[in-house]
Structure formats: structure tokens, C-alpha cells
Amino acid sequence: MSKIAPLSGFPELLPAQRAVEREVIASVSHTFELHGFTNIETRVVEPIDRLAKGGEVDKEIYVLQRIAAEPDAKAELGLHFDLTVPFARYVLEHSGHLEFPFRRFQVQPAWRGERPQEGRYRQFTQADVDIVGRDELPFHHDVEVMAVMVDALGKLPIPRVSFQFNNRKLIQGFYRGLGIDDVTDAIRVIDKLDKLPADEVARLLVDRVGTTPEQAQRCLELATIRVEDTSFVEKVRALGVTDELLDQGLEELAAVVEGCRAVAGDRVGVEANLRIARGLDYYTGTVVEIFMEGYERLKSVGGGGRYDALASDGRTTYPGVGVSFGVSRTLIPLIADGVLSGSRPVPSVVLVALNNEDDRTASTRIAAALRARDVASEVAPSPAKFGKQIRFAERRGIPYVWFVQADGTSQVKDIRTGEQVEADPGSWTPPEADLRPTIISTATPSSTTSDSEENQ
Amino acid sequence: MSKIAPLSGFPELLPAQRAVEREVIASVSHTFELHGFTNIETRVVEPIDRLAKGGEVDKEIYVLQRIAAEPDAKAELGLHFDLTVPFARYVLEHSGHLEFPFRRFQVQPAWRGERPQEGRYRQFTQADVDIVGRDELPFHHDVEVMAVMVDALGKLPIPRVSFQFNNRKLIQGFYRGLGIDDVTDAIRVIDKLDKLPADEVARLLVDRVGTTPEQAQRCLELATIRVEDTSFVEKVRALGVTDELLDQGLEELAAVVEGCRAVAGDRVGVEANLRIARGLDYYTGTVVEIFMEGYERLKSVGGGGRYDALASDGRTTYPGVGVSFGVSRTLIPLIADGVLSGSRPVPSVVLVALNNEDDRTASTRIAAALRARDVASEVAPSPAKFGKQIRFAERRGIPYVWFVQADGTSQVKDIRTGEQVEADPGSWTPPEADLRPTIISTATPSSTTSDSEENQ
Numbered sequence: 069m070s071k072i073a074p075l076s077g078f079p080e081l082l083p084a085q086r087a088v089e090r091e092v093i094a095s096v097s098h099t100f101e102l103h104g105f106t107n108i109e110t111r112v113v114e115p116i117d118r119l120a121k122g123g124e125v126d127k128e129i130y131v132l133q134r135i136a137a138e139p140d141a142k143a144e145l146g147l148h149f150d151l152t153v154p155f156a157r158y159v160l161e162h163s164g165h166l167e168f169p170f171r172r173f174q175v176q177p178a179w180r181g182e183r184p185q186e187g188r189y190r191q192f193t194q195a196d197v198d199i200v201g202r203d204e205l206p207f208h209h210d211v212e213v214m215a216v217m218v219d220a221l222g223k224l225p226i227p228r229v230s231f232q233f234n235n236r237k238l239i240q241g242f243y244r245g246l247g248i249d250d251v252t253d254a255i256r257v258i259d260k261l262d263k264l265p266a267d268e269v270a271r272l273l274v275d276r277v278g279t280t281p282e283q284a285q286r287c288l289e290l291a292t293i294r295v296e297d298t299s300f301v302e303k304v305r306a307l308g309v310t311d312e313l314l315d316q317g318l319e320e321l322a323a324v325v326e327g328c329r330a331v332a333g334d335r336v337g338v339e340a341n342l343r344i345a346r347g348l349d350y351y352t353g354t355v356v357e358i359f360m361e362g363y364e365r366l367k368s369v370g371g372g373g374r375y376d377a378l379a380s381d382g383r384t385t386y387p388g389v390g391v392s393f394g395v396s397r398t399l400i401p402l403i404a405d406g407v408l409s410g411s412r413p414v415p416s417v418v419l420v421a422l423n424n425e426d427d428r429t430a431s432t433r434i435a436a437a438l439r440a441r442d443v444a445s446e447v448a449p450s451p452a453k454f455g456k457q458i459r460f461a462e463r464r465g466i467p468y469v470w471f472v473q474a475d476g477t478s479q480v481k482d483i484r485t486g487e488q489v490e491a492d493p494g495s496w497t498p499p500e501a502d503l504r505p506t507i508i509s510t511a512t513p514s515s516t517t518s519d520s521e522e523n524q
Numbered sequence: 525m526s527k528i529a530p531l532s533g534f535p536e537l538l539p540a541q542r543a544v545e546r547e548v549i550a551s552v553s554h555t556f557e558l559h560g561f562t563n564i565e566t567r568v569v570e571p572i573d574r575l576a577k578g579g580e581v582d583k584e585i586y587v588l589q590r591i592a593a594e595p596d597a598k599a600e601l602g603l604h605f606d607l608t609v610p611f612a613r614y615v616l617e618h619s620g621h622l623e624f625p626f627r628r629f630q631v632q633p634a635w636r637g638e639r640p641q642e643g644r645y646r647q648f649t650q651a652d653v654d655i656v657g658r659d660e661l662p663f664h665h666d667v668e669v670m671a672v673m674v675d676a677l678g679k680l681p682i683p684r685v686s687f688q689f690n691n692r693k694l695i696q697g698f699y700r701g702l703g704i705d706d707v708t709d710a711i712r713v714i715d716k717l718d719k720l721p722a723d724e725v726a727r728l729l730v731d732r733v734g735t736t737p738e739q740a741q742r743c744l745e746l747a748t749i750r751v752e753d754t755s756f757v758e759k760v761r762a763l764g765v766t767d768e769l770l771d772q773g774l775e776e777l778a779a780v781v782e783g784c785r786a787v788a789g790d791r792v793g794v795e796a797n798l799r800i801a802r803g804l805d806y807y808t809g810t811v812v813e814i815f816m817e818g819y820e821r822l823k824s825v826g827g828g829g830r831y832d833a834l835a836s837d838g839r840t841t842y843p844g845v846g847v848s849f850g851v852s853r854t855l856i857p858l859i860a861d862g863v864l865s866g867s868r869p870v871p872s873v874v875l876v877a878l879n880n881e882d883d884r885t886a887s888t889r890i891a892a893a894l895r896a897r898d899v900a901s902e903v904a905p906s907p908a909k910f911g912k913q914i915r916f917a918e919r920r921g922i923p924y925v926w927f928v929q930a931d932g933t934s935q936v937k938d939i940r941t942g943e944q945v946e947a948d949p950g951s952w953t954p955p956e957a958d959l960r961p962t963i964i965s966t967a968t969p970s971s972t973t974s975d976s977e978e979n980q
Contacts (some may be wrong), residue, residue: 072616072837075601078567080614082621085629086564101871102895104902108542111534111647112568112633116591129591134637135572135582135602145531146591158536160528165538167869172539177568181590191567206905208884331892381528411630413623415557428664436787439558446560449625449662463623478627 072073077183077190079396084410085403086506089193091410092224092399093175096195099220100173103212105197108172109155112179113145119153128180147179151196151392154377157384159200168202168386169209175395187366187397190469195220198390200378205387207320210354210374211327215369217370217391218328221358222336225509226402227238228361231335232294233324234344235350236373238317242290242304245311253277255345257516258291274443289342297329298322300340317353324354335512356391360398369398402511417498418445418480419461420470425451430472437493440471443503445470458483467502533646535852540866540921541859543961545649547866548680548855549631551813552651555676556629561653564628566610568635569601575609584636588598602967603635604837607652607848612835615842616654624658624842625665632852643822643853654846656834661843663776666810666830667783673826673847674784677814678792681965682858685825686793686819688750690800691781692807694773698746698760702739709733711801714747747799753785754778756796773809780810791968808832812847816854825854834842858967867962868921874901874936875917876926881907886928893949894926899959901926914939923958 074080081089097107119129131143148154151174159166175195177443184190197216199209212230221229243251254277261269266288273284286307293303301318321340328338346355351373358370372391379386402408418438420431428447435445446466450459454471461469461483470491473477481488530536537545548862553563553564575585587599604610607630631651640646653672655665670687677685699707707849710733717725722744729740742763749759757774777796784794809830816825826849834844858864874894876887884903891901902922904913910927917925917939927935936952937944 072613074617075567075569078569078620080567081565082618083564085560087562089565090563092972102898104870104872106539106543106870107546108539109537109545111531111536113531113534113647115531120591130588131591132586132588132603133599135576135587136584143589147588157528162529162536162538171870171902181592192567208881209905212903226851414560414627415560416560425664435559442558444558444560446627447668449665475943524835 075190077188079189079191079400081400081403082229083413087410087413088403088408088507089395089399091349091505091507092393093193093195096220096393097173097175099223100195100197100216103171103216103219105171105173105213105216108158108174109154109176110126110148110174111153112147112176114148114154114157115144116146118353119146119149120158126479128182130179130181142272149179149180151176151194152198152378152390155196155198155200156388158259160379160381163202163381163384163386169199169205170201171197171199171213173197173393187369187394187401189396189400192396194392195395195465196372196390196392198372198378198388200386200388202384202386203322205389207323207353210320210389210486211324213372213389214324214354214356214391215327215331217358217372217393218336218338219331221370221393222331222333225408225507225512226337226360226398227363227407228335228337230339230359230361231328231332231356232339232341232344233328233354233356234323234340234342235317235321235324235354236345237313237353238304238321238342239290239345241311241314241317242307242309243287244285245309245314246279248277248279248283248287250277252278254287256347258343259345259347261288261291261343273502278354285315293342294339296337296339298325298340300342304342320353346371350375350377354389358393363398363401366397366401369394407510409508411508412467412503414446414464414466415444415505416464416466417443418468418470419457420447421454421472422448422451423472425464427451427472434470434478434493435471438496441494441497441500443496465505468498531646533644535645535856536646537856537859539869540961543613543866544859544864544867544963545851545855547846547961548637549649549651551677551679552849553629553631555679556651556653556672559672559675560626561627561629561672564611564614564630565632566604566607566614568603568632570604570613571600571604574613575599575602575605584638586635586637595787598874604948605636606634607632607650608834608846609653611652611654611656612842612844616835616837619837619840619842625655625661626657627653627655627669629653636862643825643850643857645856648847648850648852651851652828652846652848654828654834654844656842658840658842661845663779663809663838666776667780668847669845669848670810670812670847671783671850673814674792674794675787677849678787678789679866680791681963682816683819683853683863683967684791684793686795686815686817687784687788687812688795688797688800688815689777689784689810689812690796690798691773691777691780691810692801693769693809694760694777694798695746695801697767697770697773698763698765699743701765701770702742703883704733704735704739704743706733710735710743712803714743714799715803717744717747717802729879748911749798750795752793752795754781754796756798760798760818776809802827802829804966806831806833810845814847819854819857822853822857825850829889867964868923869919869961870902870922871898871900871961872902872920872922873958874924874926875913875920875922876901876903877910877913877928878904878907879928883907883928890926890928890934890949894952897950897953899952900955908936924954 129146132145270284353374355373357368370393374389376387378388438445480491585602588601726740729735807829808852811829813824815828828847830845894901936947
């Protein structure tokens with residue numbers, strides 16, 4: 069028997085931490101639904117040839133085999149490594165039963181056999197929103213789906229996030245207008261600006277892609293444009309490149325930035341960052357990467373874009389646009405750093421104390437009466453001294469202890485303040501804030517704090 | 525590239541069907557939380573030697589390997605085949621951070637590589653509730669955890685379910701009191717009453733277990749006792765066997781039946797069925813199997829019991845008691861039979877119509893105002909003729925279409941009744957029943973139906 073030890077890359081949350089994750093998933097799911105996105109859940113396995121399609125990621129796939137399979141049996145299934153591949157397959161498989169444009173969200177784990185590090189796990193949960201059309205998908209859905217994620221993340225008590233947008237048409241049109249032949253290769257080199265100094269990237273453009281030094285300089289100038297409004301349009305025009313695709317890209321990017329700024333509150337930044345390309349070849353228009361303030365070391369905590377051929381069965385093409393939020397990648401480091409914690413590890417609001425074991429039925433009835441009005445309650449495990457029962461509640465963060473008196477009446481004690489009052493299980497209600505475990509966040513001032521600051 | 529085709533044993537739900545599953549999971553989760561059970565989620569993989577511990581199920585485990593692993597690398601991880609094995613490991617791994625008795629619920633998929641059939645899938649979702657203690661776990665928790673599941677299933681719009689309880693101490697004590705040496709083997713033979721006629725089972729008891737014909741007869745008599753109250757105690761006593769363990773089992777079973785009857789409404793049956801044994805050796809007291817009326821062919825849709833050693837690290841033993849509900853096993857057949865369906869495939873309550881593409885911003889603002897008051901809304905994808913936009917809503921089951929007038933005022937149309945009224949997006953609210961997709965069930969009369977029946 070293997071020793072009990074954590075498995076590297078497979079993090080697990082303690083109950084109060086899991087309460088944070090549940091509240092976050094409930095919050096983003098609720099926002100997605102308010103925007104008309106429906107939830108689906110796909111099976112976790114796909115045929116290996118479908119998973120390996122991209123080529124690039126095939127080394128990280130976990131393949132599956134029944135333990136009783138013949139030794140030389142070929143493995144045919146693998147665990148999905150993202151939620152896009154299974155979604156594309158779901159759309160093709162069930163297209164006859166779906167209405168298009170089809171808006172869906174999906175919150176599920178995915179698996180990659182890569183080397184674990186902070187923010188990168190072998191099992192991790194993602195929350196994806198996508199809109200997919202049949203044959204066509206008008207551009208305004210790009211604005212729509214990105215604004216949904218801006219809305220969803222803006223409601224979370226996490227550090228400020230920044231949506232950094234670009235547009236593949238803009239980059240491709242600009243490079244084409246400059247006269248660069250191998251646009252894809254140029255993008256790949258510019259993507260190295262993360263790791264290499266600008267002059268070295270310029271040299272690579274000349275040596276590897278075959279640009280002139282002047283073309284390389286323009287590419288770098290384009291890549292350094294980064295603004296929080298639509299002023300990038302003028303800045304790009306000032307570089308003197310003209311191209312029809314560039315015009316279209318500029319217009320689309322401006323619309324995405326404007327549409328997202330309209331819904332972004334204080335907690336979300338929206339930028340045009342013309343260095344963002346996203347490596348994957350299938351993006352064809354809008355691209356986005358999401359970063360979190362103070363957590364730039366995690367790289368992006370989300371990303372996505374437009375793909376004109378999300379799925380195709382040979383006759384029909386399904387274009388899509390979407391964005392993914394890394395739930396585990398974001399929350400596990402925030403929880404580890406103490407930025408987010410759960411207010412208590414149990415849902416119980418009330419512990420009903422026990423006078424003696426024979427009175428368990430009376431206490432159970434009190435708890436049932438409280439539950440009937442949606443107040444989560446549990447009965448003390450044993451008729452210990454009341455001080456011990458109160459400490460039992462304290463250790464679990466249960467805010468109230470309920471005492472059944474000899475005459476059948478009840479009293480309830482707020483063990484944080486010590487206040488104890490007469491109460492009727494058929495009508496007593498705790499303050500709204502005590503009803504469920506909540507997220508305690510050092511990233512956002514609580515409303516109480518900001519109120520009292522204003523009052524000073 | 526593999527052709528797109530369903531994978532046998534990996535069922536997937538369409539959006540309206542998934543809405544049913546989500547509502548069911550939300551409902552049981554809410555009940556579990558009302559009883560003070562906290563949610564955890566475990567990683568889906570466990571070391572193979574831990575999964576294979578039971579021996580019996582090892583042929584059905586899916587093992588995992590990185591696609592780039594060396595050809596002769598030994599697979600070390602497998603997907604869990606239930607939620608009990610990972611929960612036991614979680615308790616051992618995190619015991620220093622948990623408070624005992626620890627009440628948890630868990631709703632996750634599990635995987636078994638067995639041959640698929642109705643109600644048996646290779647990927648299936650379960651909902652488990654368990655209470656685990658350190659060193660000891662008083663018996664009253666048996667009553668508590670079973671009553672929680674009775675409460676949870678009684679609130680679901682599924683056909684009536686029946687909890688059939690027995691107690692291992694009762695069986696073992698009875699057999700011991702009868703003078704049967706190999707109690708375990710006798711239980712295994714009695715378990716065949718499902719498939720074999722009584723006289724053949726009696727013959728097996730004599731031939732294989734070595735009982736006398738009279739002992740065999742008594743065993744059969746015990747196994748046929750099945751009542752909906754605690755009258756089984758008298759019936760067992762009438763068989764004339766006395767044993768200390770039997771007494772304890774009778775007392776425990778009576779307490780479980782009484783405690784569960786106290787919370788069971790019309791939708792749940794509670795029985796003592798002395799034929800229930802549950803094959804697994806680790807049960808040591810209470811055992812239960814749950815059946816669904818009209819769906820006896822699925823066998824049990826849930827089950828569980830008491831295990832005095834759920835987990836052990838050599839020094840400390842963690843006794844547990846719990847019960848599992850087969851979410852997929854129950855819902856997929858009910859959905860396939862049309863017993864359960866979702867009221868609509870999208871969360872949207874309102875489709876905001878579009879006058880022309882230039883007015884998209886105005887329609888988007890209306891939708892945002894509705895969402896700010898928790899009314900799920902989407903904007904029409906294109907400014908088609910209004911008749912076409914209404915049909916777009918109809919196909920999705922969206923009940924209301926919102927029209928923005930030339931003068932800036934709004935009207936909202938209930939497309940089911942045709943009624944159209946002036947409305948303000950800052951105050952209009954749909955009836956509560958329209959706010960979310962709901963479950964339509966032929967298993968339970970809807971409250972509207974029973975009301976109108978009463979009125980006739």
C-alpha cells in the first residue's frame with residue numbers, strides 16, 4: 069500500500085478553502101447565466117487522435133486504459149487537456165439538437181501531465197464561456213462574450229485583473245501591409261518579446277524571417293503600443309502602414325475595447341496591448357490574455373479569442389469566440405498566500421446544544437425547524453458541558469449555539485459577542501451575512517471597512 | 525481523425541437535460557448543507573494499489589499514463605471508481621486539519637471500465653454524504669446521516685424511492701445464535717435470494733456452508749422479514765434465537781427506521797428488509813439500499829452503511845457511516861423515459877429584440893438593466909423581422925421578448941399568452957416561476973395541477 073502523501077500537481081483544498089472555490093464558481097456561473105449562457109458538462113475522455121490534433125500538446129496528454137486490458141492493447145482514450153476540444157466535439161456530435169448561435173459555459177477539471185509549478189497543475193479547473201455559430205458568427209459576439217467575462221471577473225473578490233486585447237487581423241494586416249511574407253513566423257518571433265530584449269528580437273526578424281531592419285523596427289513599434297482606450301488606432305495609423313485587413317482589425321479591436329470598458333468597473337482593467345498574439349494558430353481575429361495584479365508571475369490567468377473554424381464536419385463549419393478563466397490557477401495561489409480564505413469550514417449557522425443524550429430528539433426537532441426556514445443547523449455530537457459544546461462550535465466557526473431550556477423554551481447565543489436571547493425556532497433568523505460561509509479577501513476592502521473609513 | 529460518434533458508457537446531456545441534472549445536484553447539495561455537511565472535492569486519481577485494495581473491483585479500474593511515458597513504465601495512478609476510497613484517503617491525508625466528527629458531502633464523477641447498460645455507465649456522477657469520527661463515532665450518527673439522505677431524496681421530483689435498511693450485527697448475531705460457524709459465507713449465500721429460488725438457497729446453505737436444514741430454514745425466515753415499521757423486532761424474537769449482538773442490531777435497526785420515518789414524507793418509503801446484506805465486507809452495522817418505484821430493474825439507485833474502519837493509518841482508526849446516491853444512474857433513465865425534462869435549454873428569461881444593428885447598444889443597455897436585478901437576458905443576434913425574433917425566442921423556450929420603442933419606452937411580450945405591456949427595465953420583474961429553467965416531472969403532480977384538481 070502506498071504511503072499517504074500529497075500527489076505533486078494534484079492539489080486538494082481543505083473545507084474552508086473549498087468554500088472559497090465553490091463561491092467563486094457559483095458567482096461566475098450566475099453571471100454567465102444572467103447573460104443567457106447555458107451550462108453543459110462533457111465526458112472527461114476523448115479519442116486520442118482528437119486530443120492530439122493540435123500536435124503541440126500531445127506530450128502532456130494522460131491516456132487511459134482498463135487495468136484488465138491485454139498487454140498489447142492500443143490505448144484509444146485520453147483525458148481532455150482543456151474544455152475547447154471537448155466543446156468542439158460536443159457541438160459536432162449534438163449539432164442537430166442545438167440552436168445556433170449557441171452560448172455555453174462549462175466549469176470542469178482538465179488534465180495535463182506537465183511538470184507542476186505554482187499556478188500549473190496536473191489537474192486544474194477551468195471556467196469557459198463560448199459562443200458558436202453555424203456557418204457564420206457575426207463579429208458583435210466577440211464584444212458580447214468578452215464583456216461577459218469582464219462582468220464575471222469584476223464581481224470576484226480577487227486582485228484587480230487586466231484584460232489585454234489584440235486582434236490577429238490587425239497584426240496580419242500590418243505585417244502584410246509592410247511587405248512581410250511569412251506573417252506566422254514573424255508573429256512567433258515577436259512573441260519572444262517576453263523573454264528577449266527588443267534588439268535581439270529585431271535581429272531575429274531580420275535573420276530568421278528575412279525582414280529588412282526597417283520592417284523589423286516597425287514590427288517592434290507596433291508591439292509596444294499599449295493603451296487603455298481606443299487611442300491605439302491613431303498610433304497605429306501614425307506608423308504609416310495601410311492594408312484592408314489592418315483596417316478591419318483596428319475597427320474590431322476598438323469595438324471590443326469600448327464594449328468591455330462599458331461594463332468594466334474599478335476591479336477590471338481593459339487594454340489594447342498589441343504585443344499579445346497567443347501562440348495557437350487557430351485564432352483568426354480577437355485575442356485576449358488576462359493578467360492579475362501582483363500575480364504577473366503566473367503569466368495569464370485566462371485567455372481566448374475568435375476562431376473561424378472551432379469545429380467542422382467537412383460540410384458545415386462552426387465559427388466560435390470564447391474566453392477561459394483558470395479557476396485553479398487563480399485561486400490556489402491566492403488561497404496559499406492568504407489573500408482569500410473561507411469564513412468557516414462548515415455550512416452550519418447554528419449548533420443546537422444537547423442537555424443529555426435522552427434529549428437528542430428535542431434538539432433534532434429544533435434543528436429541523438431551523439432548516440425548514442433555510443438555516444443550516446447541526447446537533448451537538450454529545451451532551452458535554454456547555455462550555456465544551458460552545459468550544460466545539462467555535463472551532464468550526466459556527467456563529468450561534470442554541471439552548472433548549474427545561475421549560476421547553478429556547479435561547480440562542482451569538483458566541484462571538486456572548487449575547488444570548490430568547491428565541492423561537494419557528495421564527496428566529498440570523499443576519500443575512502451569517503447564513504452561508506463567505507469569502508474573506510484582503511484584495512478588496514470589505515464594505516464595512518470602507519464605510520467606517522468614510523465616517524472618520 | 526476518429527469519426528464523431530457517441531462513446532458507449534459515456535453519456536452526455538443536452539442543455540435542457542443538463543438543467544435537470546444541475547437542479548437535482550443543487551437541491552441535494554442544499555439539503556446536505558442545511559444539515560451541516562461541508563462540501564469537498566478530491567482529485568480524480570489515486571495510487572493503483574489504494575484503488576485495488578478491495579480486490580473485487582480491480583478489473584474495472586481505468587489506469588492512467590502520460591502519452592510520452594517510456595513504453596515499459598509502470599502505471600501508478602488510476603481514476604477513482606467511487607467516492608469512498610478517495611474520501612478515506614483525504615481523511616488520512618488531511619486529518620490534522622479536520623474537526624471530528626467530520627460531516628462531508630461530495631458530488632463528483634467516478635469511472636469504471638465495466639460493460640455499459642441502462643443505469644450503468646463508465647463515467648457516472650454520485651452524491652455521497654458521510655460522517656467520520658476519530659477513534660469513535662457514536663451510533664446516533666447512523667440515524668443522522670440516513671435521515672439526511674431521506675430528506676434530500678424526498679425533495680426531488682423523481683418517482684417514490686424506498687430506503688431498505690438492515691444491520692450487519694443483527695444478521696451476524698442471529699447466525700451466531702443459531703450456531704452457524706461461517707457467518708460471512710452464509711451471508712454470501714443468502715444474498716443469492718435475488719436470483720435463486722428459496723429452496724435452492726437452502727440447499728446451498730446446507731451443502732456449502734454446512735448448516736443443518738433447520739438452521740437453513742431459520743436463515744430464510746429471517747431474510748423474508750420486511751416491514752415498514754419496527755414490528756420486525758417481534759418477528760425476529762419469534763424465531764427464538766438469542767444473542768447479544770443480535771439484540772444490539774435489533775435496537776440499532778429500530779432506531780434507524782424510526783429516525784428516518786420521522787423525516788420521510790409521502791415521497792420516501794422506509795423499510796426494514798432483513799434480506800439486505802450488501803456484499804462488501806467492510807460494513808459492520810447499519811446497511812441500506814435505495815430502490816426507485818417502477819425502476820426496480822436498475823437495482824439500487826443508492827446505498828451505504830456503517831464501516832467501523834473507513835480509514836486507518838496504523839495508529840488511529842476512523843470509523844464512518846454514509847450513503848451514496850447514484851445521480852447518473854437515477855437521472856439518465858428518467859430523462860430517457862421522458863419522466864424528467866428541463867423547462868427550457870437556456871437560462872434566459874428575456875430576449876431583447878433588436879430594431880436595427882445600429883440600435884444594438886440600446887438593447888444591450890436594457891439587457892444590462894434587467895441583469896442588474898437578476899433577470900437573465902440576451903439580445904437578439906440580428907435585427908430580423910420581429911416575427912422571426914419571436915420565433916428565435918420560442919425555439920429556445922425564452923418566455924419574454926422585450927421591444928424598445930422609437931420614443932425610448934419599452935414593451936414586454938409574454939410570447940406564451942401574447943400579452944404585451946409597457947415595462948421599465950429598472951423595475952419589471954417576471955413571475956418567480958419563470959426566473960430559472962425548472963424540472964418538468966411526470967412523477968409528481970405539479971402544485972398547479974393538484975390545486976386545480978382540488979378546486980373541481
